[in-house]
Amino acid sequence: MEKIAILIETRQGEIKPSLYGVITAAQDAEHELLALAFGADTARFADQLKPYGIHHLVTITAPSARSFSNPDNRARAIIRAMDHFDIRTLFALTSLAGKDLLPRIAARLDAPLVMDCLAVNLVDSTVEKPQFSEKTIATIRVTGHHRIFGIRPNMIEPKTMPVETETVVFNYQGTADDRLEVVETRQGKSGAIDLSEAEIIISGGRGMKNGENFQILQECAQVMGAAVGASRVAVDNGWVPHSMQVGQTGTTVCPKLYIACGISGSIQHFAGMKTAGTIVCINTDPDAAMMQQCDYGIAGDLFKIIPALTRQLKAHR
Ligand SMILES: Cc1cc2nc3c(=O)[nH]c(=O)nc-3n(C[C@H](O)[C@H](O)[C@H](O)COP(=O)(O)OP(=O)(O)OC[C@H]3O[C@@H](n4cnc5c(N)ncnc54)[C@H](O)[C@@H]3O)c2cc1C
Structure with missing residues (x-):
């Protein structure tokens, strides 16, 4: 059974509602779904993820939680977790955080990355993506050992597929890159919601x-x-x-x-x-x-x- 991971994003400590559509894009009876979330406190998400077909919730921890404020350290930790759990396909939101993180992961893995996907077909490994200011929709086939997809928020209607969710802790032990640290995030004028x-x-x-x-x-x-x-x-x-x-x-x-x-x-x-x-x-x-x-x-x-x-x-x- 191929393992597929979904990167969990949170807002004010809760799973972003648009993430359930991303999980739905990855749902398939043939695959095992893993959710990757940062911090030990994310173990409480298991009950919320269970109805959507997540078999394993992997909470990624590190000796110093501060190191995860650096997106490059996050990318390294995700790659280690993907390697550890033999994950070759990663789904995430095409959000501000996704746009920051996914290219870092794809570059390190030398993996094909498609952002802003409207739909994904895992069987023939194709995605639909708008081009030229939404004038055309391209169908793109991705090949390679890994594949990484950023899904357009709110594009896919969430569907339930209940399973039992097991929580696993993955302790990231890699060397932290402390050259960059996010010290402050300010809310834009469009409001609390991106x-x-x-x-x-x-x-x-x-x-x-x-x-x-x-x-x-x-x-x-x-x-x-x-x-x-x-x-x-x-x-x-x-x-x-x-x-x-x-x-x-x-x-x-x-x-x-x-x-x-x-x-x-x-x-x-x-x-x-x-x-x-x-x-x-x-x-x-x-x-x-x-x-x-x-x-x-x-x-x-x-x-x-x-x-x-x-x-x-x-x-x-
Ligand atoms: C290369 C390029 C890229 C561009 N990218 C973008 C882009 O990303 N986003 C974008 O928005 N534009 C973009 N534009 C600009 C675009 O072409 C338009 O000029 C712009 O969208 C018009 O903005 P508007 O509708 O606010 O203004 P207007 O076209 O002037 O329309 C104002 C409307 O307000 C109505 N109105 C006036 N008073 C009231 C009132 N009291 N109550 C209700 N209605 C009222 C009027 O009837 C009118 O329909 C781009 C242009 C170019 C050339």
Whole structure:
């Protein structure tokens, strides 16, 4: 039975919800699934992983937990664990952490790496990946001793496949590289949830008129548990930082719900959010391109609609 590993990512000490879709991408009755998680305290995840077909939860520990703040040490520890458990295939999220970690692992293993996969077929070793700003979907076959896949967050609907999960401790004894240490992580303005992984996003464009007005989106986002995004115009005008930009030259997102406020729907913006589950557009112009491409269009002034929406959401909480 081939062993396949999924790298567990956490947010505020809990498994990221988008990770269950990654596990689903790796599910297959023919394979043994292992979850790799950092820190002894992650042993408590076993009960959460059991319904999704994880046979073994491997908690990776080190003599000094501090050494894992260095992504290069994390990469080395994962490679050692893969070697120890005879794992040749690794799945992870195409998240900020995944983008940092997976290329390091692939480079050290000289393994093929495909990021931002929409689907994986383990039998014929192919993946589907968007190219040219989502205009085409390429089917790529990977060959080699190892294979590493980064899955687009929220792309794959989680499915259960209950098994018994055994917890194993893997103590990483390798030499720690102390040339680099992450000393501080600051929250971006898009909110506590990373834009690329958010399940709900509310974005503002030129229609927001200035940076201060984004506060009404922040308030609405807080009630909905959403992240706040923006069009390039809002970024180029200096209203919000580039980390909030959605689109071809910004972040590609795949939320379950995307609310576009005062955004016309240029092809470059659409390229970054077209795989969203449900698209809602709030625009004064009923003929705006986004109104034609959305699931629900609200023709009206966002400065009236957003505060009303926030009030209603608060009332229903
Ligand atoms: C190479 C390249 C890369 C690019 N990359 C990106 C990218 O990654 N992301 C991106 O977003 N853009 C990108 N762009 C820019 C893109 O072409 C558009 O210029 C941009 O997306 C338009 O932003 P917008 O929709 O906010 O502004 P506009 O097109 O000006 O639209 C503003 C909308 O707000 C509406 N509106 C105004 N007032 C209100 C109100 N009170 N209530 C409700 N609606 C209102 C208007 O009716 C209008 O539809 C790129 C362009 C190029 C050339």
